[in-house]
Amino acid sequence: MSEFDLIKRYFTRPAPGATLGVGDDAALLRIADGMELAVSTDILVSGTHFLPDTDPFLLGHKTLAVNLSDLAAMGADPRWATLALSLPKADEDWLQQFSAGFFALADEHGVELVGGDTTRGPLNLCVAIMGEVPAGKALRRSGARAGDDIWVSGRLGMAALGLAHLQGRVVLPEDTRSACLAALHRPQPRVALGMALRDIAHAAIDISDGLLADLGHILECSQLGAEIQFELIPKAGGEGIDEVLFRQCVLAGGDDYELCFTASAERRGEIEAVAGKLQLPLARIGSICAKQGCMVRAGDGSEIKITESGYDHFK
């Protein structure tokens, strides 16, 4: 199978939302009046972001999901994506499953694949995702204000616990295990939440590197600090799990792709209404303060110190 057959067979779909999709030197897109283009890119590398034997359908899902999560954190409406693939070989079965997983999630979110590149090399998946957001309405990291509530969606540390389980660093009870492995393999980008928060939240980020690292970006960009109550963070039950590892996963585990956002206390009712409408748990875990730095308190009020604040590819 040639490179061009491969693209035609597995990655060429109609793109009615584009002026021109796959098959020319570039795609052509029209941005609606009054909208800004939000664009982000994420690269997934075998051995770094996923195990080489990862189910290709799930990998196709995750490759798009981590990119959609970046648009969710901006409050953008996903529209288009490009996909650049480096593949050791043209394995038709793998390609069929990978593209099925990718397009299943793309269809869920109305995303059209409009371009890409395929080459021979180490397994490596690079997506550029594009969406629209009303001009001036995007959720930035820099908008947090002193006194804001700090909110998170879903449960944190699930993906990290799932990975720890696969790596044999912990043995999870059956019920927890399936939820954690689902979080690791099939993250659900919080696109609808991001869009619903456009006129409510002051700042937002997706939790890809770990809560403390990602909240840290909001604090740095907003030049503020935060205090968090560990007990208030939604998480898996920690029974029978080493406490240090458990706290590490909850506070610094990456790969959750939940949203962390800040909003003034007056908006609590609206945010709870959004949670109900989306049937997505949203929890208030602390607040933004003027004093820089991030303090995490245990139930007894003592400070929780953790060694690593998040994932860094070069530390």
Place this chain on the structure above:
Amino acid sequence: MSEFDLIKRYFTRPAPGATLGVGDDAALLRIADGMELAVSTDILVSGTHFLPDTDPFLLGHKTLAVNLSDLAAMGADPRWATLALSLPKADEDWLQQFSAGFFALADEHGVELVGGDTTRGPLNLCVAIMGEVPAGKALRRSGARAGDDIWVSGRLGMAALGLAHLQGRVVLPEDTRSACLAALHRPQPRVALGMALRDIAHAAIDISDGLLADLGHILECSQLGAEIQFELIPKAGGEGIDEVLFRQCVLAGGDDYELCFTASAERRGEIEAVAGKLQLPLARIGSICAKQGCMVRAGDGSEIKITESGYDHFK
């Protein structure tokens, strides 16, 4: 050096042409009224697209150049790029030179780096390039018409000859060698040419896989054929070079990043004026015909058959 320091130090530049550049979950861009967004992505993999010991400054140049070439082939005005890097390690000297080469070319073309991703892994460089083109004016592969002249910019086969020289498959004379190695290491994307051809050319493509393969895409998309005169193709002098290898490089050598375009005979004067204005040689090498397929004739009128019509990553 952490991943975030690395991004700050080497890849964070002011982006006055963007609403929001590097440093949030996504960049925010405004497309001018009446313009369409042209977007394309290309991935460069060590060992497949470049030798592992390639000079990092030149690699930075080429990584952006091959992407700019795709926008040139659409007649688009380059505006923004994202860069996703997979790196075996955070080598500051390498990063400093790579980013210098990347930004030197970006500055030449007014391109702003607005986002990206860095991760540990095999050396692998993925750019998504974005530009603007007046709505409806983009140069597509599908617009060729029977009777059109076929034009190419620059000289073909230079990069392939340079690579053959580095691989010891040919020994080039000094003057040819330097020109061929320059074509291989520092390709010049024909951005100004593409923009100048918006209202003149019927179809265009950049020659990245080889003349016959890329012209073949125009013919396939336009459902037409072509006849080319080998003698009319601008190329390096073939003295002392095996004829089969030489023809292979000229007709099927990839990596040239010149433009191949078609236009009606009435536009010859305008096209020659563009060549003069841009000081870029443009040559008429044949014509589009209704009969499908592509025929290449030697000076004596005989047909030249070549075994491989272009580069394919999976053949």
